[in-house]
Amino acid sequence: MAEFPEKDLYAVLGANASDSVQQLRHKYQQLALQFHPDRLVGEETTQLHWAVNRFIEVEAAWRILSDLSSRREYDLQRRGAGVYTHDCRCGGGFSLSKEVLEEETQLMEEDGLQGAVLVCCDTCSLSVCVTHTR
Known part of the structure; x- marks a missing residue:
């Protein structure tokens, strides 16, 4: 079984475990647009650094939750973690x-x-x- 980050990936996307892939995609797209580094030109360095880290976090959560098998594996690990x-x-x-x-x-x-x-x-x-x- 793969090791997933300890952070709740559904919470990263502002989603629930019961959301469909289409609902997850919609939430991912909204966050990706909000935090994409190209959209934050001219921002302070600290704010830009935070947004880039947030974008990477959102991207990683989407990568796992958009794939049916990795999402199933993540959900099983999540349940096992208590x-x-x-x-x-x-x-x-x-x-x-x-x-x-x-x-x-x-x-x-x-x-x-x-x-x-x-x-x-x-x-x-x-x-x-x-x-x-x-």
Whole structure:
């Protein structure tokens, strides 16, 4: 299995794991136009450097997520790394890392409360309550 960057590639594109390739392409194209070095002529050196790095990051995310087999492999690795995701009815999604869930559960249990975490959809105002038992 290939090693992928630790950064969430869907978040880099401002997308969700449930997005289609066409939706990902649209988000990629918007970001590529926004951060392409040719469009930033005359900007400050630090801002240009940041934009070039952002463009490279967007390009790398698109390269992995646009290919069906590498996207599937990335999704499997992502699930194995402990990122829990669930699609929302609005098309957005809920995501929670295993580490955050365990930390929040431990803090709640130390206060004598049932371990639970409120997770908001990344698109709409819906929330879910995630409980975790050890």
